[in-house]
Amino acid sequence: MTTPLRIVLPGGSGQVGTILARYFHAQGHDVVVLARMATPAPWRVVNWDGATLGNWTSELEHADVLINLAGRSVDCRYTPANRRAIKESRIQTTHLLGQAIGHSVHPPRLWMNASTATIYRHALDRPMDEQTGEIGGNELNAPAKWRFSIDVATGWERAFFDALTPKTRKIALRSAMIMSPDRGGVFDTLLRLVRFGLGGTTASGMQFVSWIHDADFLRSIAYLIDRNEIDGPVNIASPNPIPNREFMKALRQAWGTRIGLPAASWMLEIGTIFLRTESELVLKSRRVIPGRLLEAGFRVQFPEWVSAAQNLVDRWRATYSLKSE
Numbered sequence: 049m050t051t052p053l054r055i056v057l058p059g060g061s062g063q064v065g066t067i068l069a070r071y072f073h074a075q076g077h078d079v080v081v082l083a084r085m086a087t088p089a090p091w092r093v094v095n096w097d098g099a100t101l102g103n104w105t106s107e108l109e110h111a112d113v114l115i116n117l118a119g120r121s122v123d124c125r126y127t128p129a130n131r132r133a134i135k136e137s138r139i140q141t142t143h144l145l146g147q148a149i150g151h152s153v154h155p156p157r158l159w160m161n162a163s164t165a166t167i168y169r170h171a172l173d174r175p176m177d178e179q180t181g182e183i184g185g186n187e188l189n190a191p192a193k194w195r196f197s198i199d200v201a202t203g204w205e206r207a208f209f210d211a212l213t214p215k216t217r218k219i220a221l222r223s224a225m226i227m228s229p230d231r232g233g234v235f236d237t238l239l240r241l242v243r244f245g246l247g248g249t250t251a252s253g254m255q256f257v258s259w260i261h262d263a264d265f266l267r268s269i270a271y272l273i274d275r276n277e278i279d280g281p282v283n284i285a286s287p288n289p290i291p292n293r294e295f296m297k298a299l300r301q302a303w304g305t306r307i308g309l310p311a312a313s314w315m316l317e318i319g320t321i322f323l324r325t326e327s328e329l330v331l332k333s334r335r336v337i338p339g340r341l342l343e344a345g346f347r348v349q350f351p352e353w354v355s356a357a358q359n360l361v362d363r364w365r366a367t368y369s370l371k372s373e
Contacts, residue, residue, distance in 0.1 A: 053273070054111045056156070058082040058096065058145060059118025063233050064162075064226055068115060071266045080107050082118075098141045105148040111156040113273055114216075116145055119162065119204075126193050138204045146211025155216050158273060161208040163220040165258050165285055165336040167201035170194065172254060175289070177339030178222075178281050194332055205281065217279050219272055224258035224285035224336055226265050227356065229364035239364060241308075242300050248308035253293030255333035258285045261350035261359070268338070271346050283338045287351055295353060302357040 055072050057065050060081035069091050073079045079091035082104055086093045096104040098118050108114065119138040120130070142161060149155045168176040169184035176182065184190070185198040205220050227235040241247040260268075268284050290298075300308050338346070350356035 052077050053113055054078045054080070055113045055115065056080045056082065056107050056111045058114070058116045058141065059098070059162075060115070061085070061087065061093070062117065062121075063228070063230055065117045067226070067228055067230065067262060067266065068117075068269065080111075082107065098137070099144065101144070101148060101151070105151065108148055108152050108156055110154045113158045113160065114145065114149075114156040115160045115162075115269070116142065117162045122197070122200075126196060131196060135200045135203060138200065139207045142204060142207040142211070146207070146213060149211070149213045149216055155213065157215075158217045158219070159213060160219045160221055160269070160272070161204075163205055163208075163222045163281065164197075164201050165222050165224040165283060165334050166197050166332065167205070167222060168334070168336055170333050171256065171335040172333050175335050175337040176283075177337050178283055179339060181283075181336070209280075217276065219279055220281045221269075222281055222283045222285075222336070223265070224260050224283075224289075224334065226262055227259050227360055228262035229360050229367060231368075235360055236364070238296075238299060239303065239361065242296075242303050242305065245305070245307045246309050247296050247300055248310035249293045249296055250310070251292070253291055253296075253310075255292050256289045256335035257292055257295040257353075258289040258334040258336040259295075259353065259356075260285050261356040264348050264350055267349065268341055268346060271341070271344075275344060278340065278344060282340050283336050284341075285336045285338050286353070286356070287337050287342060287348060288353065289335050289337070290353055298354045298357045299361075301354075302361040 055077050057069055059065060060069055061083040065081060069079045069081055073091045081091060081093045082096045083093050084097060086095050094104050094107055096102060118141040120133045122134055149159065167183055168181045169187050170190065183202065185195050208218065208220055225234045229235060238247065265284060272278055272282060296308060300306065350359065
């Protein structure tokens with residue numbers, strides 16, 4: 049990306065969107081965030097409702113890249129109402145953007161749509177890449193909540209790839225958990241457990257954790273923008289997912305503590321009720337690797353969790369220790 053690009057981020061006011069907007073804005077690109085509530089930011093923020101065509105569609109004209117992140121957070125209890133909102137919010141906004149692109153005279157050259165690494169089955173036996181990975185939902189004894197998440201992911205991707213946008217390259221971003229020291233993210237949540245002595249092994253500890261360091265997440269997005277020959281589903285993950293037991297141990301070591309109370313499955317089920325979230329987020333084994341990125345020559349800066357965790361802890365301390373002084 050040698051020349052400034054025009055990058056539009058629907059649903060870009062959340063944590064991941066802010067990471068992307070901050071990164072591209074710092075590089076001198078023209079960043080536009082589409083949000084339901086316009087709040088002050090170093091980049092432009094334009095109102096949209098995520099449901100109807102409106103003045104916001106003009107932002108797509110002559111845009112270089114559209115990165116859609118819109119959708120109800122999955123960090124909640126899977127009540128019937130929340131399930132409906134989670135699924136409909138993703139599919140509805142994807143349909144809407146497809147319509148807007150179809151009406152554009154000069155549509156975006158690239159449309160990246162958020163997806164998720166949880167689209168693959170619960171995997172303890174082998175890694176899942178884009179070519180040989182097995183889409184989940186049909187596993188024996190899979191909890192209904194796991195099947196729901198896969199139904200959301202497959203429906204989301206179907207809406208994306210069914211959109212008629214012949215002039216626009218399309219990539220579905222099957223992202224693993226993005227590890228960033230920013231407040232409110234998954235790393236911040238996990239580190240809070242470690243800081244309070246609760247960051248031990250979860251359940252059996254055998255389930256794999258797929259993750260990606262925020263620097264590699266941002267670099268992979270930039271890499272895909274430059275590689276015009278790549279389209280379709282792309283896994284955004286470290287090439288080395290590891291079991292939960294090792295994952296939490298490395299995080300405790302990075303923080304400098306040995307204490308970490310384990311959490312049995314039944315404890316998680318009770319705890320997630322009070323936290324208003326779901327145990328699937330930590331119990332399902334996600335063993336995803338970035339096959340297409342590696343084949344294309346992408347070099348991961350933080351391939352191992354031990355060094356990635358230490359970097360993230362150091363950055364967290366440097367940021368929040370200074371703020372508390």
